[in-house]
Amino acid sequence: MAQATTATGNPIGKRKPVFIKVDQLKPGTQGHTLIVKVVSSKPVKVGNNKPGRSSMLLSRPHQPTRIAECLVGDETGTIIFTARNEQVDIMNPDSSVIIRNAKIDMFKGSMRLAVDKWGRVEAAEPANFEVKEDNNLSLVEYELVNVIEE
Numbered sequence: 015m016a017q018a019t020t021a022t023g024n025p026i027g028k029r030k031p032v033f034i035k036v037d038q039l040k041p042g043t044q045g046h047t048l049i050v051k052v053v054s055s056k057p058v059k060v061g062n063n064k065p066g067r068s069s070m071l072l073s074r075p076h077q078p079t080r081i082a083e084c085l086v087g088d089e090t091g092t093i094i095f096t097a098r099n100e101q102v103d104i105m106n107p108d109s110s111v112i113i114r115n116a117k118i119d120m121f122k123g124s125m126r127l128a129v130d131k132w133g134r135v136e137a138a139e140p141a142n143f144e145v146k147e148d149n150n151l152s153l154v155e156y157e158l159v160n161v162i163e164e
Contacts (some may be wrong), residue, residue, distance in 0.1 A: 032047060033047050035088055035089070036090050036091040036149075037091045037149065039093060039118055039125065039151060041125055042120075044117035045115055045116075046115070046116040047114050047115065047116070048116065048127075049138055050086040051086065051088070051110050051141055051145050052086050052105050052106060052107050052110075052111060053084075053087055053092060053145055053147065054085045055085075055102070055105045056084075057082045057102070058082060079098065080098065081096065081098055082096075082097045082101075082102045082105060083097075084097050085152075086111070086113075086127070088143060089144060089146055090146055090149065091146050092145060092146070092147055092149065092151065092152070093126070093127050093150070094126050094127065094152040095113065095116075095126070095128070096119070096126050096127070098128075101135045104136070104137055105135070109137065109140075110138045110139065110140050110141040111136065111137055112135070112136050112137075113127065113133070113135055114133050114134040114135075114136070115133035115134065116133055123155045123157065124152050124154060124155055125154070126152060
């Protein structure tokens with residue numbers, strides 16, 4: 015199996031993940047890797063997506079979308095993580111998880127952490143920190159301001 019290379023012919027290696035803390039998250043950013051504890055998890059939607067044209071063509075059984083809002087955090091603060099489908103099963107209260115390649119979505123002016131198809135949520139060894147629950151970044155409301163450059 016051939017190894018991937020850059021345009022200059024150098025081999026592409028896997029980068030070591032750079033773990034950040036919850037209080038470093040900012041609106042409109044992505045590519046975050048964090049170790050967090052799950053404080054709470056509540057299902058918000060067990061959808062029954064209407065089968066569209068593409069799902070009819072694939073002729074596979076249709077799975078409803080499961081979504082849960084999970085409060086996750088570390089020793090610097092907390093944020094709401096939007097878990098989807100199989101991610102919901104991993105997000106159990108008091109468990110520790112690694113969230114890889116996460117992004118910040120904005121929902122009604124506040125930040126939410128999410129992982130799309132390019133990211134990953136996996137169970138981790140129990141973390142040895144206390145979650146700082148009095149710094150919830152999802153309670154901070156942001157306002158979109160248009161800046162005119164001259």
